[in-house]
Amino acid sequence: MFLLVDCNNFFVSCERAFQPQLEGKPVVVLSNNDGCVVARSNESKAMGIKMGTPFFKVRPLVDSGVLHVRSSNYTLYGDLSARVMSILREFAPKLEIYSIDEAFLVMDGIPVDRLIPIAREIIRRVRRWVGIPVSVGIAPTRTLAKVANHFAKRYPGYKGVCVIDTDEKRRKALNLTPIDDVWGIGWRSAPKMVKAGIHTAADFAERPQEWVQERMGIIGVRTWMELRGIPVIVEEERERRQTICTSRSFADMISDLEELSLRVSDFAAICARKLRDEGSVAGTVGVFLMSNRFRDDLEQYFPQDLERFDVPTSNTSDIVSAALRITKRIYRGGIRYKKAGVIVMDIKDGRYVQPDLFDERKQEREKNDRISRIMDEVNVTGRQYLRLAVQRPGHYADGIRMEHRSQRFSTDWSELMEIH
DNA sequence: TCTGGGGTCCTAGGACCC
DNA sequence: TCTGGGGTCCTAGGACCC
Secondary structure, three states: OEEEEEEOOHHHHHHHHHOHHHOOOOEEEEOHHHOEEEEEOHHHHHOOOOOOOEHHHHHHHHHOOOOEEEOOOHHHHHHHHHHHHHHHHOOOOEEEEEEOOEEEEEOOOOOHHHHHHHHHHHHHHHHHHOOOOEEEEEEOOHHHHHHHHHHHHHOHHHOOEEEOOOHHHHHHHHHOOEHHHOOOOOOOHHHHHHHOOOOEHHHHHHOOHHHHHHHHHHHHHHHHHHHOOOOOOOOOOOOOOOOEEEEEEEEEEEOOHHHHHHHHHHHHHHHHHHHHHOOEEEEEEEEEEEEOOOOOOOOOOOOEEEEEEEEEEOOHHHHHHHHHHHHHHHOOOOOOEEEEEEEEEEEEEOOOOOOOOOOOOHHHHHHHHHHHHHHHHHOOOOOOOOOOOOOOOOOOOOOOOOOOOOOOOOOOHHHHHHHO
């Protein structure tokens, strides 16, 4: 059986853990750049505020004091997530961390009648030790555990735990689950399903396998099997990410190549730092630029390009200069850019780098590697005290809106002092 | 005025091989 | 006039997730 533990309204719950005055009130947390709503408390959901709503549409509610708002504070959320996961790890033979706020516990070898008491203890302990409310879904497949979790969240009667352990419960649950609530059925497929007369998860699970295969391929069949109680999704044990991307929208649009290059340098430097933190190197760097897609009156342009290294690398100098060359190539004047990003790909273990027989840059690269190591030693907190001259002066978050950010209560010493 | 960011997997089609 | 068959690898784009 699988236990899916999912934190309730995670970002809002993190804010509340340190700001109890937000308890019981309508709260939303915003995306980067204070762009749109990415987390809602139950109270703000009840007010009809939808996921992804642009902030300016609910701003009047904030101004009139009805709705409380916070900018996203990923340092805080990341730290509380790690604390939650460390508690979960004690309960399961195997823990699969699926996202910042949820994890599957693979309960092989544990009697089914033990699972509900375990789930109750998880809820109690995470709430007491970290201050975060969680819900638990229990079922024989991950997809069904997701379904169970929905019920655990939605109906207070379950007190946070819902189990699907018989065929009768499975059928009942699937009948009550709209097709677009199913894990793996997204916004592109859902309308097609409805058109084909499929409204619930049960309708879907009852179609013949060939029907699903034809329309949705192997991925659809996997979801279909899982809903029928046959576990087929396997968690890949992956040691390192395959791509790392750093991108941001700008508070204001940018037309100037110089200004754009400063931002791209920052993004590239962050990618390089993330690579080194994981002991990885990248063989390819990509850059993309984006005009403002919401402005019909402006010319649209979404260029992107790649550059490959002869020898994979993780030093800031090489990755930044590659990103800047690409930017110069794809840049076109007269466009007002709203967003840009850097992606590093072909990521490999930095300990086993394949050398190049005709490597002419070896010494230069090794020098750059040493410089990056020193930068990391100085920039311990993640702040860029040492940076390349082509990066921006000041903090990289400048030019990104963040008007309602709470303190980094659990990690930042100076901010802890402010509380006292 | 204001509209997020970071990932994964699969597939079709092109390039290439013998 | 006739012009094969069977593979692999890579890439861009689509769909999905939180």
